[in-house]
Amino acid sequence: MDASLIVSNILNPPILFFFLGMTAVFVKSDLEIPPPVPKLLSLYLLFAIGFKGGVELVKSGITQEVILTLLAAVLMACFVPIYTFFILRLKLDNYDAAAIAATYGSISAVTFITASAFLNELGIDSDGYMVAALALMESPAIIVGLLLVNLFTVEPGKERDIEWSEVLQDAFLNSSVFLLVGSLLIGVLTGEHGWEILEPFTQGLFYGVLTFFLLDMGLVAARRIKDLQKTGVFLISFAILIPILNAGIGLAIAKFISMPQGDALLFAVLCASASYIAVPAAMRLTVPEANPSLYVSTALAVTFPFNIIVGIPLYLYVIKLFWR
DSSP, X not given: OOHHHHHHHHTSHHHHHHHHHHHXXXXXXOOOOOTHHHHHXXXXXXXXXXXXXXXXXXXXXXXHHHHHHHHHHHHHHHHHHHHHHXXXXXXXXXXXXXXXXXXXXXXXXXXHHHHXXXXXXXXXXXXXXXXXXXXXXXXXXXXXXXXXXXXXXXXXXXXXXXXXXXXXXXXXXXXXXXXXXXXXXXXXXXXXXXXXXXXXXHTTTHHHHHHHXXXXXXXXXXXXXXXXXXXXXXXHHHHHHXXXXXXXXXXXXXXXXXXXXXXXXXXXXXXXXXXXXXXXHHHHHHOTTSOHHHHHHIIIIIIXXXXXXXXXXXXXXXXXXXXX
């Protein structure tokens, strides 16, 4: 593998500030970001990436490639939790297996945004419709995870008491999905005119906000590392190897439908990432028997750092090999 890709990724200011946040926890600094600030930063990032994606979608239009990509995104969001559930059942009970499987079937918007920034640094183009793929992959894993719980943890002839209206609302109308899809639609409706108006806000501030947000993510991830003691070697290995496998499947699909390099990387990152916000919130509500420290710590303290530090340049290296 070309080490320069990893070095160029690590030496990006957002990644270095992620390390700074982790270091602050390890050396027991009192550095802390007030709780409302990270929420505001995450909403800004979703708004900016969604709006830009909508503007770019107008340029590209709805083509066969767009439709195939979005179908592939939904397919992966449903397939990943099913096959990972049966792997996890080898060591875990059905509740924990279903919750973790749903977590890895969904996506991390921040990982996607970091990958987009990485592509911009390298001057590699990507299409705006990948933001629609991001939005579509957020929710199906939650539904599949709950179906797995119903199938494998409930006695025959009985049905688990689940408030599906609340589940569906959390899955499809949670703040991140709602803002992302809403910003995408507004970008489509306003097009280039809207982009000219908002560019100083959506483009000029983007990297600064991403950098500050990853500083906070470094703080949060480092605090979660102690929870890994409860997961054991099996789950730590799972949290590294499964993203690589999912990225490989994603890249095979991307090659099959002839995605360009930038889109292929973003699709691989979506397949490889794991949710640490939307799915954990839904699982805590609907599957209280599952242990949150397992599915949150693996996604946030292992998979997220692995993807933004090693995974993104690794997946791009594979793309450069096979897209020649």
